[in-house]
Amino acid sequence: MSEPILRVAGLFGRIGGQQVVEDVSFDVPATGVTALLGRNGVGKTSTIKSILGLIDRSGGMHLGGTRIDRMPTHRIVQLGVGYVPEDREVFGSLTVAENLRLAERDAAPRREFIQRLFPDIHDRRAQRAGTLSGGQQQMVSLARALVNENRLLLVDEPTKGLAPRIVDEVAEALAEAARTVPILLVEQNLHVIRRLAERVVVLSGGRVVFTGEASDLLDDEDRIQRFLGVHDATDPHDTAAGSTR
Amino acid sequence: MSTVVLLLVTGLGLGALYFLVASGLSLIYGLMGVLNFAHGSFLTIAAFLGWEVGRRVSDGTWWGLALSAMVGLAVGAIVAAATEYLLIRRLYERHIEQALVTVGLSLATVALFEGIWGTDPIYTQKPEWLAQTTEILGAKIPNDRFLLIACALVVLGGIVLFLRRTRYGLIIRAGVENRSMVMALGIDVRRSFTIVFAIGGAAAGLGGVLASVYYGYVSAHLGSVLLIFAFIVTVIGGLGSLTGAAIASVLVAVLQQFANFYLGGTGDLVVVVALAAVLLVRPRGLMGKVA
Numbered sequence: 001m002s003e004p005i006l007r008v009a010g011l012f013g014r015i016g017g018q019q020v021v022e023d024v025s026f027d028v029p030a031t032g033v034t035a036l037l038g039r040n041g042v043g044k045t046s047t048i049k050s051i052l053g054l055i056d057r058s059g060g061m062h063l064g065g066t067r068i069d070r071m072p073t074h075r076i077v078q079l080g081v082g083y084v085p086e087d088r089e090v091f092g093s094l095t096v097a098e099n100l101r102l103a104e105r106d107a108a109p110r111r112e113f114i115q116r117l118f119p120d121i122h123d124r125r126a127q128r129a130g131t132l133s134g135g136q137q138q139m140v141s142l143a144r145a146l147v148n149e150n151r152l153l154l155v156d157e158p159t160k161g162l163a164p165r166i167v168d169e170v171a172e173a174l175a176e177a178a179r180t181v182p183i184l185l186v187e188q189n190l191h192v193i194r195r196l197a198e199r200v201v202v203l204s205g206g207r208v209v210f211t212g213e214a215s216d217l218l219d220d221e222d223r224i225q226r227f228l229g230v231h232d233a234t235d236p237h238d239t240a241a242g243s244t245r
Numbered sequence: 246m247s248t249v250v251l252l253l254v255t256g257l258g259l260g261a262l263y264f265l266v267a268s269g270l271s272l273i274y275g276l277m278g279v280l281n282f283a284h285g286s287f288l289t290i291a292a293f294l295g296w297e298v299g300r301r302v303s304d305g306t307w308w309g310l311a312l313s314a315m316v317g318l319a320v321g322a323i324v325a326a327a328t329e330y331l332l333i334r335r336l337y338e339r340h341i342e343q344a345l346v347t348v349g350l351s352l353a354t355v356a357l358f359e360g361i362w363g364t365d366p367i368y369t370q371k372p373e374w375l376a377q378t379t380e381i382l383g384a385k386i387p388n389d390r391f392l393l394i395a396c397a398l399v400v401l402g403g404i405v406l407f408l409r410r411t412r413y414g415l416i417i418r419a420g421v422e423n424r425s426m427v428m429a430l431g432i433d434v435r436r437s438f439t440i441v442f443a444i445g446g447a448a449a450g451l452g453g454v455l456a457s458v459y460y461g462y463v464s465a466h467l468g469s470v471l472l473i474f475a476f477i478v479t480v481i482g483g484l485g486s487l488t489g490a491a492i493a494s495v496l497v498a499v500l501q502q503f504a505n506f507y508l509g510g511t512g513d514l515v516v517v518v519a520l521a522a523v524l525l526v527r528p529r530g531l532m533g534k535v536a
């Protein structure tokens with residue numbers, strides 16, 4: 001197997017002096033979707049933010065051989081990282097077009113690709129992003145990451161709080177993106193995980209407790225129950241953490 | 246009627262001065278979370294240097310005043326950008342230390358200005374027309390009010406155009422809303438900090454020159470007084486909102502004028518009461534961003 005695109009070794013993260021990521025180590029392979037899983041509050045979002053330097057962190061991190069654990073956020077992103085944050089974080093006072101323009105890093109941003117992937121967003125270019133529906137905001141957030149050619153995407157709960165039809169649309173867009181770029185995906189929806197993820201990394205109490213092929217986890221009812229705290233849902237749109245939300 | 250008109254136009258003129266100071270304060274706080282207590286010093290140094298250059302070249306003429314204004318704009322921008330670059334930037338994200346540094350800078354510079362130019366106000370010359378009045382609806386309006394209002398409108402328009410039409414403007418608007426997401430899009434947001442300081446400093450610098458026209462003197466304390474009201478304006482308007490600062494500048498100054506005239510010189514008190522009222526009813530100010 002080829003070199004991993006992201007190596008995380010002994011990562012610690014802190015928010016306001018409180019340890020939220022503890023000695024986390026894992027690799028993200030250079031292709032396909034790696035799911036970062038775990039119960040609510042175990043530190044999935046904090047792990048992603050630590051990788052990007054959005055919170056105080058220490059530990060060894062390499063992006064395709066380049067050391068990034070001392071780099072400021074914008075430089076890491078400029079190396080080719082796309083970020084879709086939990087809760088979307090679109091700029092509500094800016095228009096859709098302005099949100100996208102701000103995100104364009106490449107000399108030749110992939111505007112046609114975005115237009116084809118999210119036609120609804122394209123039709124609303126002049127609308128303020130704050131007035132979009134949750135699903136539409138998620139499309140803008142995804143489009144901001146996908147408009148550039150990236151070496152890695154960090155995607156944090158892209159289907160959270162969305163209607164089933166929109167969940168499918170988001171999963172479709174991610175599947176399309178995953179053909180050309182590796183993705184580290186935080187996701188609670190087992191159906192989406194099954195559809196997209198090839199490998200899984202499971203966190204518990206701020207630490208990694210399982211890594212392996214997605215099927216090793218997903219075909220094992222006992223592990224699902226133990227690591228994610230749920231029974232596998234027969235309804236494909238049930239979220240893995242539905243009971244705790 | 247004529248009194249009302251006079252108070253209104255004078256309030257607008259004073260509001261224009263407040264706005265020139267408050268616009269920078271508001272943008273700086275909105276983007277960086279820095280309460281810049283040194284902003285008054287940018288104004289004062291610009292007023293002094295503008296006056297020094299203007300009077301040497303052509304005292305009391307339009308040409309001299311225009312030169313003063315250009316020097317004021319440039320000095321304000323340069324001093325503010327240097328302050329950001331040399332002091333504020335080193336204390337990135339340490340808001341208390343940043344505020345303390347600006348307080349220290351403001352105290353030190355006022356002492357420095359007193360050392361150079363003395364503690365007494367120095368009376369200035371202005372073009373003759375500005376000292377005259379124009380009659381509107383029976384009120385004799387001092388002409389300098391019109392100059393202040395016109396300059397503030399030009400600055401407001403210029404900043405709005407900059408924010409709407411340029412890439413840095415886009416970054417600044419986004420950064421005021423959610424700075425860490427701007428960084429997470431691969432943008433070095435710190436570069437825009439210097440730009441915002443320079444713009445705010447330039448506006449304050451022009452405000453300094455115009456304040457010396459309005460009050461008829463320059464003094465080491467010119468900035469301190471205006472800064473207090475500019476802060477009040479900024480909070481009432483909503484920290485980070487340029488439109489809020491513009492509206493609040495006019496409201497505060499007009500209110501102050503009317504209270505001074507009709508309520509026995511209680512203008513400052515009424516402004517503070519208005520501040521308290523706004524904070525109680527709308528803690529984020531009139532147009533403040535939603536967290």
Ligand SMILES: Nc1ncnc2c1ncn2[C@@H]1O[C@H](COP(=O)(O)OP(=O)(O)OP(=O)(O)O)[C@@H](O)[C@H]1O
Nearest residue numbers: 015016018020038039040041042043044045046047
């Ligand atoms: N701003 C903050 N201040 C203090 N503690 C925080 C903050 N943000 C997160 N935490 C804590 O850090 C821990 C990890 O949070 P994090 O958001 O990374 O979890 P998560 O796995 O993403 O959860 P979820 O599944 O709910 O998104 C939690 O215990 C949380 O309470």
Ligand SMILES: [Mg+2]
Nearest residue numbers: 044045046086
């Ligand atoms: Mg999370």
